[in-house]
Amino acid sequence: MDEDLHIKYPRLLTFASQLKAGKGLTIIGTALQGNFLDNYGEVQAAEQTIKHMMQIEKVKGFCQVVVSSKVHNGISHLIQSCGLGGMKHNTVMLGWPYGWRQSEDPRSWKTFIDTVRCTTAAHLALMVPKNVSFYPSNYERYLEGNIDVWWIVHDGGMLMLLPFLLKQHKVWKKCRMRIFTVAQMDDNSIQMKKDLATFLYHLRLEADVEVVEMHNSDISAYTYERTLMMEQRSQMLKQMQLTKTERSREAQLVKDRHSINHLETLYSDDEEEEAHHKPETIHMTWTKEKYGAERRGRSSAADHFRELINLNRKI
Incomplete structure (x- = not known):
């Protein structure tokens, strides 16, 4: 006011x-x-x-x-x-x-x-x-038009939810929703468009999908890097062939490790050298081979434990 x-x-x-x-x-x-x-x-x-x-x-x-x-x-x-x-x-x-x-x-x-x-x-x-x-009042009606969504940072469905809620109102009901996503010149724009259309289908959203190709200098380094990191994380979890529950646990574990690393940088100069070696002990760069070796190590430990129990019974 x-x-x-x-x-x-x-x-x-x-x-x-x-x-x-x-x-x-x-x-x-x-x-x-x-x-x-x-x-x-x-x-x-x-x-x-x-x-x-x-x-x-x-x-x-x-x-x-x-x-x-x-x-x-x-x-x-x-x-x-x-x-x-x-x-x-x-x-x-x-x-x-x-x-x-x-x-x-x-x-x-x-x-x-x-x-x-x-x-x-x-x-x-x-x-x-x-x-x-x-912006239109509640007494106006749009008989045609578009609601454009520039989905640059793929950090969730908030940008998808807002136009969906608008279309539930009688003012915006006749408008079409268009989703624009950004790709680099050497990206597979056709595949990106198909993937985004599939994603919208699972969300039960009706929208036109457009992929806009831009040069590296036209794309914010932060937004592109953040989107790329999230896509790589999702792809890594899929390659590990984990269940949905295990995926969420691994993602949370990586996030916790990142928080620990961030806190270590806030220590005083006297502890800087010691903190410098800590990330090696909590490094969480998982690969499919590393995950398989980890699971084999756990299974071998369980086998040793069973042998000890059987030996106990014989004695």
């Missing part, structure tokens, strides 16, 4: 209602700067304004207004305390800080950055719609 207690982005409420399509929990929150004892009247006025806008936009949910000495502290309190028990939010949506480059007050973009950090620390999903004032 602005200084006059007017809602800056009313279409954020509209977009939130379209995402949940009448289901789920929605909490509209805002943070006011000041002292609660001195600003109780403003809190009541802000709540009435939000409730009135929720009725206009047909948003079913709750509203919560907090007062704090700093706005980003109030937003942090909202992220931590909203909800009750299992009815807690898993996604935070906030407006883009328009005009932050021209503004002489750095609080707008600093508040935005602090909110992103708090959301990341709470392990919540974050949505930042841009140009939200141009």
Whole structure:
């Protein structure tokens, strides 16, 4: 809300209602700067304004207004305390800080950055719609159009879920969903398109698949490397011929080892040499041959144990 207690982005409420399509929990929150004892009247006025806008936009949910000495502290309190028990939010949506480059007050973009950090620390999903004032209202209908998803970092199905939820609403129901994924020039684009189409089929999602070929310089090194690492990990687990439960255990074990290595780098310089040799003892680069040798070693140990039991019985 602005200084006059007017809602800056009313279409954020509209977009939130379209995402949940009448289901789920929605909490509209805002943070006011000041002292609660001195600003109780403003809190009541802000709540009435939000409730009135929720009725206009047909948003079913709750509203919560907090007062704090700093706005980003109030937003942090909202992220931590909203909800009750299992009815807690898993996604935070906030407006883009328009005009932050021209503004002489750095609080707008600093508040935005602090909110992103708090959301990341709470392990919540974050949505930042841009140009939200141009988004359709609940009274509009799209008879045609596309919902484009650029699936660059393949880190889960969140980007697939959002357009699916939008298509459940009557405003977006007639739109087609298009999935764009990025490949390098020497990749097998045809096979990638087939794999992605199969993945969408298993998710029961109807979408058009497009593979965009780009040069190495056009692809962010971080996004491509992260996607490649996740694909290599999945391929490695498949080659080990493990069950689904064993795959999850191995993936968690690799993650734990990575966390241990990261913590070792935080030691003092006196322990740096000792920490330098530790990764060798916990190296978890598994191959199919190494896994087979490990299993044979375990089976031989079990055979020795059985021989000891039989020898005991004979004695």
